[in-house]
Amino acid sequence: MSFEYADRINRLPPYLFAEIEKIIKEKKSQGVDLISLSIGDPDLPPPSFILETLKREASDPKNHNYSFSQGEPDFREAVVGWYKTRFNVDLQQDQVVALLGSKEGLANIARAFINPSDHVLVPDPAYPVYANGSTILCDGMAVPMPLLEENGFLPNFEAIDARQVKMMFLNYPNNPTAATIDKKHLKQAVDFAKDNRIVLCYDNAYSEITYDGYQAPSILEIDGAMDVAVEFHSLSKTFNMTGDRIGFAVGNKQLVAGLTKIKSQIDSGPPVYTQKVAVKALSNYTGHQPPEFLQRNNQILQERRDLLVNTLCQIGYKCDKPKATFYVWVNCRGDSMKFATRLLDVGVAVTPGVGFGKYGEGYARITFTQPKERIAEACQRIASAF
Numbered sequence: 416m417s418f419e420y421a422d423r424i425n426r427l428p429p430y431l432f433a434e435i436e437k438i439i440k441e442k443k444s445q446g447v448d449l450i451s452l453s454i455g456d457p458d459l460p461p462p463s464f465i466l467e468t469l470k471r472e473a474s475d476p477k478n479h480n481y482s483f484s485q486g487e488p489d490f491r492e493a494v495v496g497w498y499k500t501r502f503n504v505d506l507q508q509d510q511v512v513a514l515l516g517s518k519e520g521l522a523n524i525a526r527a528f529i530n531p532s533d534h535v536l537v538p539d540p541a542y543p544v545y546a547n548g549s550t551i552l553c554d555g556m557a558v559p560m561p562l563l564e565e566n567g568f569l570p571n572f573e574a575i576d577a578r579q580v581k582m583m584f585l586n587y588p589n590n591p592t593a594a595t596i597d598k599k600h601l602k603q604a605v606d607f608a609k610d611n612r613i614v615l616c617y618d619n620a621y622s623e624i625t626y627d628g629y630q631a632p633s634i635l636e637i638d639g640a641m642d643v644a645v646e647f648h649s650l651s652k653t654f655n656m657t658g659d660r661i662g663f664a665v666g667n668k669q670l671v672a673g674l675t676k677i678k679s680q681i682d683s684g685p686p687v688y689t690q691k692v693a694v695k696a697l698s699n700y701t702g703h704q705p706p707e708f709l710q711r712n713n714q715i716l717q718e719r720r721d722l723l724v725n726t727l728c729q730i731g732y733k734c735d736k737p738k739a740t741f742y743v744w745v746n747c748r749g750d751s752m753k754f755a756t757r758l759l760d761v762g763v764a765v766t767p768g769v770g771f772g773k774y775g776e777g778y779a780r781i782t783f784t785q786p787k788e789r790i791a792e793a794c795q796r797i798a799s800a801f
């Protein structure tokens with residue numbers, strides 16, 4: 416017996432990474448020493464204070480009951496405190512909702528505000544959840560905002576027809592381009608959203624993975640943002656705990672309430688013990704500067720970044736040193752799928768830019784979530800491939 420998928424499933428675009436993933440599986444089963452520079456999952460461990468807190472909190476039977484859909488009060492209070500310490504932004508507890516990782520919140524927010532055929536502005540290239548898990552699976556219409564190199568990978572709001580637009584996603588520090596945004600451009604985004612009554616969903620998952628003294632802003636630091644914006648955060652990348660599934664959304668009260676209402680019909684809050692770990696993690700911040708653990712973590716990543724970018728440039732590829740994220744967005748001088756497939760032949764996995772949208776064509780995303788020796792070896796293999 417076979418069943419028909421709902422139309423919204425059939426509307427999802429073809430999964431462009433399927434062919435690449437098939438080759439990766441084959442290579443691995445043949446025992447090929449494949450260097451994976453393709454996934455956005457840190458190889459470094461969570462700090463020991465996280466592991467110790469997790470052990471202690473998970474051993475407490477009281478922490479195994481359902482949590483509130485909006486999250487535990489002490490978790491929300493810690494998020495309020497973190498926003499004040501880190502961004503000097505004032506929030507109240509009812510402007511915070513706990514998430515099972517920010518991906519879940521980014522997908523569920525559309526359920527609260529998007530009706531069939533509503534337009535949703537999504538960056539292109541982008542993390543695919545905005546267009547797929549969020550917009551298409553809510554029967555909305557994803558309208559691409561090209562992120563072009565000549566514009567610093569920022570959207571050009573003047574070129575956008577906003578008439579049917581109900582929601583917009585933005586993400587800086589950006590995956591996959593690793594671009595960052597300054598407050599002047601954030602203000603343009605907020606003004607554009609306000610002028611056109613658009614819900615502004617700001618994905619700040621990489622705000623803490625920064626280099627060379629750069630500090631990523633929160634959109635909520637911008638005048639007027641609290642009227643239109645909800646910001647998504649996660650402990651995944653900051654504390655190397657992608658599998659623990661803990662994040663949060665904050666901002667405009669009505670937007671947070673809408674997301675909370677949807678979530679209360681779909682899931683319960685994240686495990687209480689994970690929320691307690693998050694309280695401990697966030698309270699590590701005592702000022703604007705990153706806490707010690709993060710400074711050490713980012714120093715390791717920064718050295719890897721320098722090695723990767725310097726070597727790629729020596730080989731002849733054009734790419735910049737990113738100020739944030741663990742991605743390098745490389746001009747691969749042609750068809751990105753062919754580039755990635757050719758590199759698999761020499762045992763290096765990278766992500767073809769076209770998988771992030773049509774404006775990603777001509778680029779590849781290379782991650783530095785591998786030790787320096789492996790990155791050096793991967794670069795040698797890349798040099799030998801072309």
Ligand SMILES: Cc1ncc(COP(=O)(O)O)c(C=O)c1O
Nearest residue numbers: 455516517518542590620649651
């Ligand atoms: C831009 C961006 N946003 C959000 C996420 C989701 O992270 P999580 O669901 O682990 O919080 C990712 C994960 O790769 C990402 O790259």
